[in-house]
Amino acid sequence: MPLLQEGFQIEGFDASEEMLNYCRDACQKRNLSADLTLQTFEEFSYGKSFAAIIVPAGSFQLITDEVAAAAVLKRFYDHLAPEGRLIIDLDPIGGILAPPGPIRSWTTEGGDLLTLTDNRVQTNHLAQTTLSHSRYDLWRNGALIETELELFKLRWWGVHEFRLALRDAGFADVQVSGNYQHGRAPQPEDEIFTFEAKRVTA
Ligand SMILES: C[S@@+](CC[C@H](N)C(=O)[O-])C[C@H]1O[C@@H](n2cnc3c(N)ncnc32)[C@H](O)[C@@H]1O
Numbered sequence: 001m002p003l004l005q006e007g008f009q010i011e012g013f014d015a016s017e018e019m020l021n022y023c024r025d026a027c028q029k030r031n032l033s034a035d036l037t038l039q040t041f042e043e044f045s046y047g048k049s050f051a052a053i054i055v056p057a058g059s060f061q062l063i064t065d066e067v068a069a070a071a072v073l074k075r076f077y078d079h080l081a082p083e084g085r086l087i088i089d090l091d092p093i094g095g096i097l098a099p100p101g102p103i104r105s106w107t108t109e110g111g112d113l114l115t116l117t118d119n120r121v122q123t124n125h126l127a128q129t130t131l132s133h134s135r136y137d138l139w140r141n142g143a144l145i146e147t148e149l150e151l152f153k154l155r156w157w158g159v160h161e162f163r164l165a166l167r168d169a170g171f172a173d174v175q176v177s178g179n180y181q182h183g184r185a186p187q188p189e190d191e192i193f194t195f196e197a198k199r200v201t202a
Helices: 017-029 066-078 093-097 159-168
Strands: 011-014 035-038 050-055 080-090 104-107 113-124 129-140 143-155 172-178 193-198
Touching: 011 017, 017 035, 066 080, 066 159, 159 172, 159 193
Parallel strands: 011 035, 050 080
Antiparallel strands: 080 193, 104 113, 113 129, 129 143, 172 193
16 A cells, blocks of 8 residues: 555455455545456466565465465566566564464454454474464354354465575575565564565566
């Protein structure tokens, strides 16, 4: 949203129509417009190239197969103009392996209580993946009305490992920053790492 507000021309995709609709609503409220399409990391395609591709919020870690992740990095590379930049946020290993936080809760517009309980149920140190159960419970006057379970799989990356993956996909000039302080090398206590890499060839 801040990039649109700065006047950059932005296009975006997500695999969920619901998420795209949240984005459309947020744009409309601010009188902004972006070209949004329903596509996946694995198959997205545009008949043009971009000056930058940004994957925020650790979303890249939802690609849990390393071969698939390498193919997606190559697809990003192929969609960048020469000198174009790929910018990807990754959550550090510590956050992914940390014990789950407390139960979160919200009151709905109708006065019901919604709770979210996260539990990590599998950790695969070889594949570098975790599987969590996100359990959503809807309560009315203390009685459980409905439960929904979301299976949530993530992959963690080492900093050096991800640098190498970017280089393998053809990227150069890889820079890593910690906690959104551009140019400041990552530190062990950082909550987010941002990788920036360039396509140098035509
Ligand atoms: C952490 S959320 C980020 C949402 C939003 N891009 C943002 O930055 O606020 C992760 C998003 O990735 C989307 N997603 C999950 N798997 C995907 C895939 N294979 N291809 C494209 N989007 C995917 C989900 O639908 C979800 O909206």
